[in-house]
Amino acid sequence: MNREILINSAYIVASILFILGLKMLGRQTTARKGNLLSGVGMLIAIVVTLLDRHVINFTWITVGLVAGTLIGLACARLVKMTAMPEMVALLNGFGGLASLIVGAAEFFRIRGGTVTPEHPAFTATVIYLTVLIGGITFTGSVYAFCKLAEWLSGRAVTFAGQNFVNGLMLLATVAAGAAYVLSGDPQVALLAFGGFTLLSLVLGWTLVMPIGGGDMPVVIAMLNSLSGLAACAAGFIISNNVLIVAGCLVGTSGVILSAIMCKAMNRPLANVLFSGFGAAPAAAGAGAGTVQGELKPISAEDCFGVLEAARQVVFVPGYGMAVSQAQHVVRELAEVLERNGAEVRFAIHPVAGRMPGHMNVLLAEADVPYEQLVEMDAINPVMTTMDVAIVIGANDVVNPAAARDPASPIYGMPIINAYEARTVICLKRGKGTGFSGLENQLFLLPNTRMLYGDAKASLQGVVAGFKSLAEG
Amino acid sequence: MELILLFFIFTLAGFLGFELIAKVPSQLHTPLMSGSNAISGITIVGALVAAGADDGSWITTVLGTAAVTLAMINVVGGYLVTDRMLGLFKKKGAAPAKKEDPAS
Numbered sequence: 001m002n003r004e005i006l007i008n009s010a011y012i013v014a015s016i017l018f019i020l021g022l023k024m025l026g027r028q029t030t031a032r033k034g035n036l037l038s039g040v041g042m043l044i045a046i047v048v049t050l051l052d053r054h055v056i057n058f059t060w061i062t063v064g065l066v067a068g069t070l071i072g073l074a075c076a077r078l079v080k081m082t083a084m085p086e087m088v089a090l091l092n093g094f095g096g097l098a099s100l101i102v103g104a105a106e107f108f109r110i111r112g113g114t115v116t117p118e119h120p121a122f123t124a125t126v127i128y129l130t131v132l133i134g135g136i137t138f139t140g141s142v143y144a145f146c147k148l149a150e151w152l153s154g155r156a157v158t159f160a161g162q163n164f165v166n167g168l169m170l171l172a173t174v175a176a177g178a179a180y181v182l183s184g185d186p187q188v189a190l191l192a193f194g195g196f197t198l199l200s201l202v203l204g205w206t207l208v209m210p211i212g213g214g215d216m217p218v219v220i221a222m223l224n225s226l227s228g229l230a231a232c233a234a235g236f237i238i239s240n241n242v243l244i245v246a247g248c249l250v251g252t253s254g255v256i257l258s259a260i261m262c263k264a265m266n267r268p269l270a271n272v273l274f275s276g277f278g279a280a281p282a283a284a285g286a287g288a289g290t291v292q293g294e295l296k297p298i299s300a301e302d303c304f305g306v307l308e309a310a311r312q313v314v315f316v317p318g319y320g321m322a323v324s325q326a327q328h329v330v331r332e333l334a335e336v337l338e339r340n341g342a343e344v345r346f347a348i349h350p351v352a353g354r355m356p357g358h359m360n361v362l363l364a365e366a367d368v369p370y371e372q373l374v375e376m377d378a379i380n381p382v383m384t385t386m387d388v389a390i391v392i393g394a395n396d397v398v399n400p401a402a403a404r405d406p407a408s409p410i411y412g413m414p415i416i417n418a419y420e421a422r423t424v425i426c427l428k429r430g431k432g433t434g435f436s437g438l439e440n441q442l443f444l445l446p447n448t449r450m451l452y453g454d455a456k457a458s459l460q461g462v463v464a465g466f467k468s469l470a471e472g
Numbered sequence: 473m474e475l476i477l478l479f480f481i482f483t484l485a486g487f488l489g490f491e492l493i494a495k496v497p498s499q500l501h502t503p504l505m506s507g508s509n510a511i512s513g514i515t516i517v518g519a520l521v522a523a524g525a526d527d528g529s530w531i532t533t534v535l536g537t538a539a540v541t542l543a544m545i546n547v548v549g550g551y552l553v554t555d556r557m558l559g560l561f562k563k564k565g566a567a568p569a570k571k572e573d574p575a576s
């Protein structure tokens with residue numbers, strides 16, 4: 001009994017550390033410490049679980065702990081900052097799979113008669129939920145990983161009746177779950193268990209399928225939430241409070257992040273998840289707000305000329321900056337601009353990039369101080385005072401069609417009003433549309449100049465201009 | 473009664489989660505996500521119980537060991553990746569943090 005009290009007290013401490021850690025993660029100055037605190041909480045939870053009187057055999061535990069630690073270490077050390085979205089997706093998938101397996105292990109223990117649950121129907125229900133949520137999290141995350149790592153096309157993959165098929169599969173898992181919970185026959189239970197395990201894995205894959213690359217931040221946040229809920233459901237199986245508390249915290253935080261992302265795109269969550277947005281190039285809307293014009297290229301030298309005279313400059317980064325690894329040269333340009341007397345800001349759209357806060361991480365990697373990073377709502381009111389807005393590989397988040405063209409699929413999405421700056425310089429790899437398949441009206445505006453080519457190389461050209469100016 | 477208690481805790485933790493996360497600046501979204509992702513590795517507690525329960529069934533042992541490994545990857549990878557990211561955020565003029573990006 002004493003040991004049980006000790007273990008549960010330690011779980012309370014761990015829960016407190018998770019809560020404090022999450023709270024501190026929400027503030028720039030305390031974030032790193034918060035992460036450390038929550039890590040300590042995790043360590044405590046792991047160590048006291050080893051004291052549990054049910055844990056007798058340590059051989060395999062040691063194998064698992066050592067293998068997991070080594071792989072985790074390798075993942076964390078070797079991954080490049082630009083590959084962070086797919087890394088997070090993959091780690092998340094592992095968490096989901098672990099929960100699924102915990103559910104499966106409990107299923108076999110009960111089946112083997114080593115554990116007799118107090119409330120058989122309830123335990124069966126939560127085992128079902130753990131496996132279902134864990135399975136969806138796993139394959140969903142793996143699919144998201146493949147999309148983000150560009151192993152698979154980032155475009156939404158849709159087919160006729162997709163939602164219908166998914167709905168049918170979900171119904172089938174519910175039916176299998178009901179058969180498992182209600183049937184007393186061990187053969188039926190095993191069959192049903194196998195059935196919904198398989199279906200949940202297929203479902204994870206097919207549910208993420210119709211979601212395009214541009215909507216990845218929402219998907220990643222949702223999957224994160226699901227992995228928490230899977231852990232939470234596992235907590236109900238073994239009646240463990242720390243799993244329930246920690247899993248639930250993760251679950252809600254993921255839901256909130258998804259909601260923030262959806263709000264930033266002004267689209268309801270259901271639309272993001274089920275509409276197959278960006279599957280096919282959208283027809284160019286000829287609506288009232290359509291801009292007619294042509295693309296006006298600019299050379300790096302002319303670009304330098306414009307920037308040399310600028311006093312207020314704002315950078316608007318997007319996924320293209322990550323692709324061309326341009327964040328370091330962007331910081332370099334920002335520095336020479338500041339030395340030249342300009343005030344430099346970075347305007348970050350909430351859904352720029354492929355995961356929540358993606359651009360912030362990249363710019364931080366390049367040593368851009370975070371005071372220079374400005375959120376959308378803060379930059380838009382002063383956008384008209386900007387001499388130059390430099391759009392680096394961002395597309396939909398600066399497309400004025402979102403504000404003006406009711407026929408546009410992204411109509412209503414809040415954007416960074418880069419078009420209000422005196423001059424807009426857009427860096428782009430080539431002509432063609434972005435991830436969502438929309439023609440960007442910003443590129444056609446009279447005050448917009450296009451700097452074609454690899455963003456990194458183009459910006460290096462501009463920086464070289466400033467350097468020769470300083471020497472001359 | 474015990475079940476009700478579990479739901480009680482679940483409900484309170486849910487509300488607490490909403491309160492905690494509601495006002496986080498967008499700059500911290502990525503670390504918050506990967507940090508909470510690491511916390512979801514708490515499922516390792518269930519995995520440890522499954523792997524360590526010496527109940528003579530190889531299925532449970534195999535499953536338990538696999539779950540411990542996967543959850544541990546999630547935990548270790550998650551916390552370290554988050555720490556690495558947070559180490560990059562710095563104020564203007566702050567002393568440059570120790571170089572900790574061997575990959576790039």
